[in-house]
Structure formats: structure tokens, C-alpha cells
Amino acid sequence: MAKVALAGGVEIDLATKDDVERAVRDRQCLELRVRKLAKAATVPVGASALWIPIAGPTDPVVWDVRSLTLIGNDDHTAVTNVTGALYIGQSQGPNLPDLVWTGLTVPSSTRWSAQVVCLHHENLSLNLTGSGLTAGQPFLVMATVIEVPAEQAPIYFA
Numbered sequence: 453m454a455k456v457a458l459a460g461g462v463e464i465d466l467a468t469k470d471d472v473e474r475a476v477r478d479r480q481c482l483e484l485r486v487r488k489l490a491k492a493a494t495v496p497v498g499a500s501a502l503w504i505p506i507a508g509p510t511d512p513v514v515w516d517v518r519s520l521t522l523i524g525n526d527d528h529t530a531v532t533n534v535t536g537a538l539y540i541g542q543s544q545g546p547n548l549p550d551l552v553w554t555g556l557t558v559p560s561s562t563r564w565s566a567q568v569v570c571l572h573h574e575n576l577s578l579n580l581t582g583s584g585l586t587a588g589q590p591f592l593v594m595a596t597v598i599e600v601p602a603e604q605a606p607i608y609f610a
Contacts, residue, residue, distance in 0.1 A: 482608055485599040487515075489576075490592065497587040501579060503545050504593055508575040512602040515570040516609075519596040522578065523559040524589065531558035533584030536593075539577045540570045546579045558591070567609055572602060 454466045493504045509515045520538060524531040535557060541550025552568060556578075570576050578593050600608045 482604050483601050484608070487597050487599050489595045489597065492590060492592045495580075495585050495587055495589045495591070499585060499587070501546075501581045502585060502591065504578045504580070504591065505544075506576045506578060506593055506595055509570060509572045509597075509599065511572045513572055514600045514602055514605045514609075515576070515597040516600060517564060517568040517570055517576065517595060517597050519561065519563045520553075520556070520578075521559075521561040521594045522556055523592050527559055529559070531584055531589070534558050534580055534582040536560075536578050536580045539579060540568070540574050541577075542574060550574075569609065570597070 454468070455463050456466055457463050489507050491504055491506045493502055495502050517540075522536055524534075535555060537546070537551060537556065538553040539546060539550040540552050541547055543550060553562065556562065558580075576595060576597075580591060
């Protein structure tokens with residue numbers, strides 16, 4: 453801040469752009485919440501794919517998806533010939549415009565530092581495909597998301 457003296461003994465305070473930006477940042481207290489999600493599913497008889505709807509944010513929040521972990525029977529045994537793809541959208545099955553990430557193996561963990569956004573009207577889902585899927589085989593998918601109030605999303609995602 454700088455003080456400027458005018459005629460007649462009048463003083464005014466001038467704020468620089470940095471002063472204003474610092475004041476705005478100091479007043480912004482984002483109400484973020486970290487959520488851990490988990491969804492288990494079993495391959496049905498005769499299935500060539502397994503669609504696992506994980507969850508979706510409720511109104512009025514937006515999710516910033518930060519990590520995804522996919523396992524089969526346990527956390528260390530590979531399931532060959534099965535790959536996963538992450539979808540964020542409104543569909544009840546794979547819809548290519550909703551595709552976010554491909555090439556997930558079992559087991560695997562993926563972390564994102566960039567923004568993978570799931571809006572309040574969308575669902576986070578995983579699609580497993582491949583000749584390694586067998587009836588009765590269990591899978592577990594876990595995700596970590598940062599829940600952002602919708603009105604604070606423009607600030608958080610800026």
C-alpha cells in the first residue's frame with residue numbers, strides 16, 4: 453500500500469495489483485474435503501466386460517480425482533489379459549466421449565496431480581475388459597477425490 457498526499461492535506465491509500473491479489477488470497481478459505489471411495493464388483497457368468505460404477509458427487513460439489521487403485525483377489529497378484537479404463541460421465545456403460553484414462557492393469561495405482569474433474573451430475577466409473585475376465589472373479593477399485601464446493605470451484609480450478 454502506498455499513501456498519496458493531495459492538496460488540502462487529503463491522503464489516499466493506493467493498492468498495487470500484488471496488494472489486491474494477496475488480500476483476495478488471504479480472504480479465500482476453501483472448504484475442501486478429501487474423500488476415499490471404494491467399490492467392489494464380481495464378474496458375472498458369461499460377461500466379456502465388467503462396468504463398475506464407483507460413485508458421483510452430490511450437489512453442490514465437484515470432485516478433483518487424485519488417485520485410483522485397482523486390485524483383483526489381492527493387492528499383489530497380477531490378473532493377466534485384463535485392462536481397465538476410467539470414465540467420467542452420465543452413461544450407464546462405456547461412452548467414448550466420457551473416457552478419461554486407459555491402460556489400467558490389475559493390480560495398479562494411478563495418481564494425478566493435474567485436474568481430473570467429476571462434476572456433480574456425473575459418475576466416476578471403471579470398465580474392465582479382456583480375455584482374462586472369469587466368472588466369479590472379484591475386483592476392487594478405490595479412488596481418492598478432493599471434494600470442492602461448487603461455488604468455490606472457479607477459485608480451486610483456476
